[in-house]
Amino acid sequence: MVVVDSLSKRFGRLEVLKGVSAAFEPGKVTAVVGPNASGKTTLMKSVLGLVIPDAGRVTIDGVDVRSDPSVRRQVGYMPQEPRFPDNLKVSELFALVQDLRGERPAGLGDLVELFELERHLEKPVRSLSGGTRQKASAVLTFLFAPRVLLLDEPSAGLDPVASSRLKDRVLAERAAGTTVLLTSHVMSELEELADEVLFLLEGTVRFRGTLDSVRTLTGERRLERAVARLMNGGVPAASAHGDPPPGSPPPPERVVAS
Amino acid sequence: MSTALKVMKYAFFDLLRSRWLIAYTAFFAVATSGLLYFGDEPVQAALSSLNLVLLIVPLVALMLGMNYFYYTRDFVQLILTQPVSRSSVFLGQFAGVALPLAGAFVVGTGVPYLVYGLSARVELGMVGTLLMTGALVSVVFTGLAFWFGIANEERAKALGLALGLWLALSIVYDGLILYFIALAQAYPIDRAVILASLLNPIDLSRILVLLRLDTAALMGYTGALFRTFLGSTGGQLLAIGALLVWVAAPALLGLRAFSRKNF
Numbered sequence: 001m002v003v004v005d006s007l008s009k010r011f012g013r014l015e016v017l018k019g020v021s022a023a024f025e026p027g028k029v030t031a032v033v034g035p036n037a038s039g040k041t042t043l044m045k046s047v048l049g050l051v052i053p054d055a056g057r058v059t060i061d062g063v064d065v066r067s068d069p070s071v072r073r074q075v076g077y078m079p080q081e082p083r084f085p086d087n088l089k090v091s092e093l094f095a096l097v098q099d100l101r102g103e104r105p106a107g108l109g110d111l112v113e114l115f116e117l118e119r120h121l122e123k124p125v126r127s128l129s130g131g132t133r134q135k136a137s138a139v140l141t142f143l144f145a146p147r148v149l150l151l152d153e154p155s156a157g158l159d160p161v162a163s164s165r166l167k168d169r170v171l172a173e174r175a176a177g178t179t180v181l182l183t184s185h186v187m188s189e190l191e192e193l194a195d196e197v198l199f200l201l202e203g204t205v206r207f208r209g210t211l212d213s214v215r216t217l218t219g220e221r222r223l224e225r226a227v228a229r230l231m232n233g234g235v236p237a238a239s240a241h242g243d244p245p246p247g248s249p250p251p252p253e254r255v256v257a258s
Numbered sequence: 259m260s261t262a263l264k265v266m267k268y269a270f271f272d273l274l275r276s277r278w279l280i281a282y283t284a285f286f287a288v289a290t291s292g293l294l295y296f297g298d299e300p301v302q303a304a305l306s307s308l309n310l311v312l313l314i315v316p317l318v319a320l321m322l323g324m325n326y327f328y329y330t331r332d333f334v335q336l337i338l339t340q341p342v343s344r345s346s347v348f349l350g351q352f353a354g355v356a357l358p359l360a361g362a363f364v365v366g367t368g369v370p371y372l373v374y375g376l377s378a379r380v381e382l383g384m385v386g387t388l389l390m391t392g393a394l395v396s397v398v399f400t401g402l403a404f405w406f407g408i409a410n411e412e413r414a415k416a417l418g419l420a421l422g423l424w425l426a427l428s429i430v431y432d433g434l435i436l437y438f439i440a441l442a443q444a445y446p447i448d449r450a451v452i453l454a455s456l457l458n459p460i461d462l463s464r465i466l467v468l469l470r471l472d473t474a475a476l477m478g479y480t481g482a483l484f485r486t487f488l489g490s491t492g493g494q495l496l497a498i499g500a501l502l503v504w505v506a507a508p509a510l511l512g513l514r515a516f517s518r519k520n521f
Contacts, residue, residue: 072341
C-alpha cells in the first residue's frame with residue numbers, strides 16, 4: 001500500500017503539488033491523469049524519493065520513503081525519459097544495477113527476450129534509439145520483482161509489439177498484487193490497464209474514481225472525451241475527491257493530444 | 259560491499275578510463291623530476307613544487323571534480339531510483355574523485371623525490387609536508403567543485419564560480435592582504451592577518467610547507483607571523499587544523515545540498 005499524505009512541492013515560484021493525498025492499493029492500477037505540468041511526474045518522483053517534498057510524506061507499507069532508502073527495493077520505476085550513463089553498454093548497465101543492489105535475479109534473460117533486446121546488449125547506451133532505451137528501462141523496472149510499479153508514460157516510443165508485451169506484463173503484475181501507478185497520454189492504454197483514475201489539476205486531486213464513474217460523471221462514452229472534459233473543468237468541484245481549492249473553478253486548460 | 263564503496267569504485271574506474279588521472283600523475287612526475295635534476299638543491303625544487311601545488315592542484319581539482327559531477331548526472335539519477343541512500347552516493351562519488359586525485363599528486367610528486375633520495379639527501383619532513391599538503395588541497399577543492407556542481411543546475415555558472423574562486427584564493431587574496439597591511443601599517447593587525455590566512459586554504463598550505471623549510475625570508479608576511487606568534491610547531495598544528503576544517507566544510511555543505519536536491 002502506497003500512501004501519499006498532504007504532499008506539497010514548489011519549484012521556485014511554481015507550486016506543482018498543493019497538498020495531494022491519496023492511497024494506492026495492492027493489485028490495482030491507478031492512472032494518474034491531468035494536463036501537462038499538472039504534477040503527475042512530480043507525484044511519482046516523490047513516491048520514489050527523487051523529489052523532496054516541501055510538506056507531507058509518502059509511505060510504502062507504512063515506511064517513510066525518505067527515512068529508509070531500502071523501501072526502494074520494492075519499487076520499479078520507469079521514467080518518462082530514461083537517462084543512463086552514456087559510456088555503458090546495455091549489458092553493463094544491467095550488471096551495474098545488479099551489482100549496486102547486490103541481487104542477481106533469475107528473470108533477466110526472460111525480460112531481455114520479452115523486450116527483444118538480445119541484439120542490443122553489446123551496444124553502448126548512447127547509440128540506442130529512444131524506443132530501445134525505453135525497452136532497457138522496462139527490463140530494469142521489472143527485473144527485481146517490485147511490489148510497487150511507477151510507470152511514467154511507459155509506452156512512449158515503444159513499437160506495438162513491445163508496447164503490448166509491456167501491457168501484458170503490467171496486467172500480470174496487477175494480478176500478482178502489485179500496486180501500479182501509471183501516467184499515459186494514450187487513453188486506449190488507460191482503458192486497457194487502469195482500474196481507477198486519479199485526476200490531477202494544478203497540483204490538486206480534482207477527481208478520483210473508476211473509469212466508469214468518469215464516463216458517468218462527464219456524460220461522455222469515450223474515455224478520451226471524458227478525460228478531456230475533466231481537463232476543461234467539466235467536473236463540479238463538489239464531486240471531486242480530495243481537497244479542491246474552494247470557490248475557484250479551474251480555468252480552461254490545454255487539451256492534451258493523445 | 260557497502261553502497262558508498264561501490265559508487266567509489268565506479269568513480270575510480272571512470273577516472274582511470276578517462277586517462278585524465280594518468281596525465282595528471284605524469285605531469286607531476288615530469289615537472290618534479292625536472293625541478294630536482296636541473297635545479298641546484300632539493301629545497302629549491304620543493305619550493306617550486308610548492309608553487310605548482312598552490313596553482314595547479316586547486317585548479318585541476320575544481321575542473322575535474324566539476325566535470326565528473328556533471329558527467330555522471332545521468333548515472334546518479336539512475337542509481338538514486340535504487341535502494342541506496344543519498345549520503346552514501348554522495349560520499350562514494352566524492353571519495354571516488356578526491357582520493358584518486360590526491361593519490362595522483364602524491365605518487366607523481368613523491369616518486370621523483372624517492373628516486374632522487376636514493377643518491378642524495380632529501381629532507382623527509384619537508385617532502386612529507388609537501389605531499390600531505392597537496393593531498394589535502396586536492397580534497398578541499400574537489401569538495402568545493404562538488405558543492406558548486408550540486409548547488410547550480412547550470413554547468414557554465416558553476417564553472418564560472420569555480421574559476422572565480424580559484425583566481426580569488428590563489429592570486430587576488432595575497433594582493434588584498436598586502437594592500438591591507440600597507441594601509442593599516444600603523445595598527446596592530448597581526449592577529450587579523452593570521453585570521454585572514456586561516457580563511458584561505460591555499461595560503462594555509464603555503465604557510466604549512468614554508469614553516470618546515472626554515473627559510474624565514476621566503477615565508478612572506480603571514481608565514482613569519484605564524485612563526486612569531488605560534489612557534490613552528492604551534493603554527494603548523496593550527497594550520498593543519500584549519501586545513502582539516504577546509505576539508506570537511508565543503509564536503510558537508512555538498513552533502514547537505516545533495517540530500518535536499520530534486521532529481
